[in-house]
Amino acid sequence: MSRFLEENPKSNMKERHERTLESSRKKEQIKGNKLTALCGVFTALAMILSYLESLVPITFAVPGIKLGLANLVTIIALHKLGLKPTIIISVGRIILSGILFGNVTVIIYSLAGAALSILVMALVRLFKIFTVTGVSILGAVAHNLGQLFVAVIVLENVNIMYYFLVLGISGTIAGAFIGILAGMIMRNIHFR
Amino acid sequence: MSDKKDKIISIGDIALMIGVIAFCVAGIILLVSNSKPGGNVTVTVDGEAIESFPLNKDTEYSVNTDNGMNIIVIKDGVVSVSNADCPDKICVQHPPIDSEGETIICLPHKLVIEIVE
Known part of the structure:
Protein backbone atom coordinates (compact mmCIF):
# COMPACT_ATOMS: atom_id res chain seq x y z
CA MET A 1 0.00 0.00 0.00
CA SER A 2 2.72 2.40 0.99
CA ARG A 3 4.71 1.43 -2.08
CA PHE A 4 1.75 2.13 -4.23
CA LEU A 5 1.34 5.54 -2.68
CA GLU A 6 4.98 6.22 -3.14
CA GLU A 7 4.96 5.27 -6.77
CA ASN A 8 1.79 7.04 -7.62
CA PRO A 9 2.99 10.63 -7.43
CA LYS A 10 6.10 9.69 -9.35
CA SER A 11 4.16 8.10 -12.15
CA ASN A 12 1.80 11.02 -12.07
CA MET A 13 4.66 13.41 -12.58
CA LYS A 14 6.04 11.27 -15.34
CA GLU A 15 2.67 11.10 -16.98
CA ARG A 16 2.18 14.80 -16.70
CA HIS A 17 5.62 15.40 -18.11
CA GLU A 18 4.89 13.11 -21.02
CA ARG A 19 1.57 14.79 -21.56
CA THR A 20 3.12 18.25 -21.71
CA LEU A 21 5.76 16.93 -24.07
CA GLU A 22 3.08 15.45 -26.25
CA SER A 23 0.99 18.59 -26.20
CA SER A 24 3.96 20.73 -27.05
CA ARG A 25 4.71 18.38 -29.91
CA LYS A 26 1.10 18.63 -30.97
CA LYS A 27 1.30 22.41 -30.82
CA GLU A 28 4.32 22.32 -33.09
CA GLN A 29 2.45 20.05 -35.44
CA ILE A 30 -0.48 22.48 -35.58
CA LYS A 31 1.94 25.31 -36.13
CA GLY A 32 3.46 23.45 -39.07
CA ASN A 33 0.07 22.61 -40.53
CA LYS A 34 -1.15 26.14 -39.91
CA LEU A 35 1.94 27.47 -41.63
CA THR A 36 1.36 25.25 -44.64
CA ALA A 37 -2.28 26.30 -44.81
CA LEU A 38 -1.35 29.97 -44.43
CA CYS A 39 1.20 29.62 -47.26
CA GLY A 40 -1.58 28.28 -49.46
CA VAL A 41 -3.97 31.07 -48.49
CA PHE A 42 -1.28 33.71 -49.01
CA THR A 43 -0.36 32.31 -52.42
CA ALA A 44 -4.00 32.36 -53.49
CA LEU A 45 -4.43 35.90 -52.17
CA ALA A 46 -1.32 37.08 -54.01
CA MET A 47 -2.57 35.51 -57.23
CA ILE A 48 -5.96 37.18 -56.88
CA LEU A 49 -4.33 40.55 -56.16
CA SER A 50 -2.02 40.37 -59.18
CA TYR A 51 -4.98 39.30 -61.33
CA LEU A 52 -7.09 42.19 -59.99
CA GLU A 53 -4.29 44.56 -60.79
CA SER A 54 -4.04 43.28 -64.35
CA LEU A 55 -7.78 43.95 -64.75
CA VAL A 56 -7.26 47.65 -64.03
CA PRO A 57 -4.39 48.63 -66.29
CA ILE A 58 -2.95 51.93 -65.21
CA THR A 59 -0.65 52.79 -68.09
CA PHE A 60 1.68 55.70 -67.70
CA ALA A 61 4.25 57.01 -70.14
CA VAL A 62 6.84 54.45 -69.14
CA PRO A 63 6.23 50.70 -69.00
CA GLY A 64 6.83 48.92 -65.74
CA ILE A 65 5.00 51.40 -63.51
CA LYS A 66 2.52 49.58 -61.35
CA LEU A 67 1.23 49.43 -57.82
CA GLY A 68 2.36 45.89 -57.07
CA LEU A 69 -0.57 44.81 -54.91
CA ALA A 70 0.83 41.28 -54.73
CA ASN A 71 3.81 42.74 -52.90
CA LEU A 72 1.41 43.42 -50.02
CA VAL A 73 1.21 39.68 -49.44
CA THR A 74 4.98 39.26 -49.78
CA ILE A 75 5.66 41.92 -47.16
CA ILE A 76 3.13 40.58 -44.66
CA ALA A 77 4.45 37.04 -45.20
CA LEU A 78 8.02 38.22 -44.64
CA HIS A 79 7.07 39.91 -41.38
CA LYS A 80 4.68 37.29 -40.04
CA LEU A 81 5.74 33.93 -41.47
CA GLY A 82 9.46 34.28 -42.14
CA LEU A 83 11.82 34.14 -45.08
CA LYS A 84 11.33 30.56 -46.26
CA PRO A 85 7.51 30.69 -46.51
CA THR A 86 7.83 34.07 -48.27
CA ILE A 87 10.06 32.58 -50.96
CA ILE A 88 7.68 29.65 -51.39
CA ILE A 89 4.66 31.98 -51.64
CA SER A 90 6.33 34.34 -54.12
CA VAL A 91 7.73 31.64 -56.40
CA GLY A 92 4.44 29.76 -56.26
CA ARG A 93 2.45 32.87 -57.09
CA ILE A 94 4.69 33.87 -59.99
CA ILE A 95 4.82 30.44 -61.60
CA LEU A 96 1.08 29.81 -61.16
CA SER A 97 -0.11 33.19 -62.44
CA GLY A 98 2.59 33.09 -65.12
CA ILE A 99 1.19 29.82 -66.43
CA LEU A 100 -2.42 30.97 -66.09
CA PHE A 101 -2.28 34.55 -67.39
CA GLY A 102 1.20 35.13 -68.81
CA ASN A 103 4.06 33.38 -70.52
CA VAL A 104 7.64 32.32 -69.91
CA THR A 105 8.95 35.87 -70.40
CA VAL A 106 6.66 37.20 -67.70
CA ILE A 107 7.78 34.43 -65.33
CA ILE A 108 11.48 35.19 -65.88
CA TYR A 109 11.04 38.95 -65.36
CA SER A 110 8.87 38.45 -62.30
CA LEU A 111 11.23 35.91 -60.74
CA ALA A 112 14.21 38.22 -61.19
CA GLY A 113 12.30 41.12 -59.63
CA ALA A 114 10.98 39.04 -56.75
CA ALA A 115 14.37 37.45 -56.02
CA LEU A 116 16.17 40.76 -55.68
CA SER A 117 13.21 42.30 -53.87
CA ILE A 118 12.98 39.56 -51.22
CA LEU A 119 16.76 39.48 -50.79
CA VAL A 120 16.90 43.24 -50.18
CA MET A 121 13.85 43.24 -47.89
CA ALA A 122 15.19 40.35 -45.79
CA LEU A 123 18.58 42.05 -45.46
CA VAL A 124 17.10 45.46 -44.59
CA ARG A 125 14.88 43.86 -41.95
CA LEU A 126 17.99 42.51 -40.21
CA PHE A 127 19.33 46.01 -39.64
CA LYS A 128 16.08 47.34 -38.18
CA ILE A 129 16.69 50.86 -39.50
CA PHE A 130 13.41 51.14 -41.36
CA THR A 131 9.84 50.23 -40.50
CA VAL A 132 7.62 48.17 -42.75
CA THR A 133 7.22 51.20 -45.06
CA GLY A 134 10.95 51.55 -45.63
CA VAL A 135 11.30 47.82 -46.21
CA SER A 136 8.49 48.00 -48.75
CA ILE A 137 10.03 50.98 -50.56
CA LEU A 138 13.40 49.26 -50.87
CA GLY A 139 11.66 46.07 -51.93
CA ALA A 140 9.75 47.87 -54.69
CA VAL A 141 12.85 49.65 -55.96
CA ALA A 142 14.83 46.38 -55.88
CA HIS A 143 12.00 44.71 -57.79
CA ASN A 144 12.26 47.31 -60.55
CA LEU A 145 16.04 46.97 -60.58
CA GLY A 146 15.89 43.17 -60.88
CA GLN A 147 13.55 43.40 -63.85
CA LEU A 148 15.74 46.04 -65.50
CA PHE A 149 18.77 43.75 -65.12
CA VAL A 150 16.92 41.04 -67.02
CA ALA A 151 15.85 43.56 -69.67
CA VAL A 152 19.46 44.67 -70.10
CA ILE A 153 20.57 41.05 -70.56
CA VAL A 154 17.69 40.06 -72.86
CA LEU A 155 17.78 43.19 -75.05
CA GLU A 156 21.59 43.54 -74.89
CA ASN A 157 21.20 47.28 -74.37
CA VAL A 158 22.62 49.03 -71.29
CA ASN A 159 20.79 52.31 -71.98
CA ILE A 160 17.64 50.73 -70.58
CA MET A 161 19.09 51.30 -67.12
CA TYR A 162 18.08 54.97 -67.53
CA TYR A 163 14.52 53.79 -66.97
CA PHE A 164 15.56 53.21 -63.38
CA LEU A 165 15.34 56.96 -62.77
CA VAL A 166 11.64 56.93 -63.58
CA LEU A 167 10.91 53.53 -62.07
CA GLY A 168 12.74 54.58 -58.89
CA ILE A 169 10.26 57.40 -58.34
CA SER A 170 7.19 55.31 -59.11
CA GLY A 171 8.56 52.39 -57.10
CA THR A 172 9.15 54.60 -54.08
CA ILE A 173 5.62 55.97 -54.15
CA ALA A 174 4.01 52.58 -54.79
CA GLY A 175 6.25 50.94 -52.20
CA ALA A 176 5.37 53.54 -49.57
CA PHE A 177 1.66 53.08 -50.26
CA ILE A 178 1.89 49.28 -50.07
CA GLY A 179 4.10 49.47 -46.96
CA ILE A 180 1.69 51.70 -45.06
CA LEU A 181 -1.19 49.46 -46.11
CA ALA A 182 0.74 46.36 -44.95
CA GLY A 183 1.49 48.06 -41.62
CA MET A 184 -2.16 48.88 -41.09
CA ILE A 185 -3.23 45.34 -41.97
CA MET A 186 -0.66 43.78 -39.64
CA ARG A 187 -1.84 45.99 -36.79
CA ASN A 188 -5.37 44.78 -37.10
CA ILE A 189 -5.10 41.16 -38.20
CA HIS A 190 -3.39 38.55 -36.02
CA PHE A 191 -2.10 35.36 -37.49
CA ARG A 192 -1.27 33.28 -34.39
CA MET B 1 -4.16 40.67 -28.19
CA GLY B 38 19.25 63.09 -82.35
CA GLY B 39 19.91 62.71 -86.03
CA ASN B 40 19.17 59.08 -86.68
CA VAL B 41 17.13 56.23 -85.30
CA THR B 42 18.34 52.63 -85.14
CA VAL B 43 16.16 49.58 -84.89
CA THR B 44 17.59 46.64 -82.96
CA VAL B 45 16.07 43.18 -82.69
CA ASP B 46 17.50 40.66 -80.24
CA GLY B 47 20.69 42.69 -79.85
CA GLU B 48 21.35 42.99 -83.60
CA ALA B 49 21.01 46.34 -85.37
CA ILE B 50 18.84 45.68 -88.40
CA GLU B 51 17.96 49.14 -89.76
CA SER B 52 18.77 52.84 -89.40
CA PHE B 53 16.81 55.89 -90.57
CA PRO B 54 17.43 59.64 -90.60
CA LEU B 55 14.97 61.56 -88.43
CA ASN B 56 14.42 64.38 -90.92
CA LYS B 57 12.67 62.19 -93.46
CA ASP B 58 9.10 61.04 -92.84
CA THR B 59 8.76 57.32 -93.35
CA GLU B 60 6.88 54.30 -92.13
CA TYR B 61 8.68 51.01 -91.53
CA SER B 62 7.34 47.61 -90.59
CA VAL B 63 9.61 45.41 -88.49
CA ASN B 64 8.92 41.72 -88.78
CA THR B 65 10.65 39.82 -86.01
CA ASP B 66 10.44 36.12 -85.21
CA ASN B 67 8.08 37.07 -82.38
CA GLY B 68 5.81 39.54 -84.16
CA MET B 69 5.40 42.79 -86.03
CA ASN B 70 5.79 46.49 -85.13
CA ILE B 71 5.14 49.48 -87.37
CA ILE B 72 7.54 52.37 -86.74
CA VAL B 73 6.53 55.84 -87.91
CA ILE B 74 8.95 58.74 -88.35
CA LYS B 75 7.05 62.00 -88.75
CA ASP B 76 8.16 65.61 -88.16
CA GLY B 77 11.41 64.46 -86.58
CA VAL B 78 9.81 62.26 -83.92
CA VAL B 79 9.63 58.49 -83.81
CA SER B 80 6.71 56.45 -82.55
CA VAL B 81 5.23 52.99 -82.95
CA SER B 82 1.83 53.17 -84.57
CA ASN B 83 0.85 49.53 -84.33
CA ALA B 84 2.11 46.18 -83.07
CA ASP B 85 0.78 42.70 -82.55
CA CYS B 86 2.30 42.27 -79.10
CA PRO B 87 -0.10 41.56 -76.22
CA ASP B 88 0.61 44.58 -74.02
CA LYS B 89 0.97 47.37 -76.65
CA ILE B 90 3.33 49.27 -74.36
CA CYS B 91 5.44 50.33 -77.37
CA VAL B 92 2.36 51.82 -79.03
CA GLN B 93 1.39 53.78 -75.91
CA HIS B 94 4.94 55.06 -75.46
CA PRO B 95 5.17 58.81 -76.18
CA PRO B 96 7.12 59.74 -79.33
CA ILE B 97 10.90 60.08 -78.94
CA ASP B 98 13.28 62.57 -80.56
CA SER B 99 16.35 63.10 -78.31
CA GLU B 100 19.60 61.21 -78.36
CA GLY B 101 19.55 58.13 -76.14
CA GLU B 102 15.76 57.90 -75.91
CA THR B 103 14.32 54.48 -76.59
CA ILE B 104 11.07 52.70 -77.30
CA ILE B 105 11.21 49.08 -76.25
CA CYS B 106 8.99 46.16 -77.11
CA LEU B 107 9.92 43.47 -74.61
CA PRO B 108 7.92 40.59 -76.13
CA HIS B 109 9.50 41.17 -79.56
CA LYS B 110 12.97 41.95 -78.13
CA LEU B 111 12.84 45.17 -80.16
CA VAL B 112 14.70 48.36 -79.25
CA ILE B 113 14.18 51.60 -81.17
CA GLU B 114 16.88 54.06 -80.19
CA ILE B 115 17.71 57.62 -81.20
CA VAL B 116 21.40 58.11 -82.02
CA GLU B 117 23.53 61.00 -83.21
Missing part, protein backbone atom coordinates in the same frame (compact mmCIF):
# COMPACT_ATOMS: atom_id res chain seq x y z
CA SER B 2 -1.41 42.74 -26.66
CA ASP B 3 0.89 43.16 -29.63
CA LYS B 4 3.37 45.92 -29.22
CA LYS B 5 2.30 48.56 -31.66
CA ASP B 6 4.92 48.48 -34.37
CA LYS B 7 5.44 51.82 -35.99
CA ILE B 8 4.19 51.93 -39.55
CA ILE B 9 6.33 54.81 -40.73
CA SER B 10 9.41 56.45 -39.24
CA ILE B 11 11.67 59.39 -39.96
CA GLY B 12 14.11 56.94 -41.53
CA ASP B 13 11.47 55.82 -44.01
CA ILE B 14 10.63 59.38 -45.01
CA ALA B 15 14.33 60.18 -45.39
CA LEU B 16 14.68 57.10 -47.59
CA MET B 17 11.73 58.18 -49.74
CA ILE B 18 13.06 61.68 -50.17
CA GLY B 19 16.55 60.34 -50.88
CA VAL B 20 15.50 57.93 -53.61
CA ILE B 21 13.14 60.43 -55.26
CA ALA B 22 15.75 63.21 -55.10
CA PHE B 23 18.34 60.91 -56.67
CA CYS B 24 15.99 59.99 -59.50
CA VAL B 25 14.77 63.54 -60.12
CA ALA B 26 18.36 64.79 -60.17
CA GLY B 27 19.28 62.05 -62.64
CA ILE B 28 16.34 62.90 -64.90
CA ILE B 29 17.14 66.63 -64.81
CA LEU B 30 20.76 65.86 -65.65
CA LEU B 31 19.72 63.61 -68.53
CA VAL B 32 17.18 66.05 -69.94
CA SER B 33 19.53 69.04 -69.69
CA ASN B 34 22.26 67.09 -71.47
CA SER B 35 20.00 65.70 -74.16
CA LYS B 36 20.83 66.66 -77.70
CA PRO B 37 18.43 66.33 -80.57
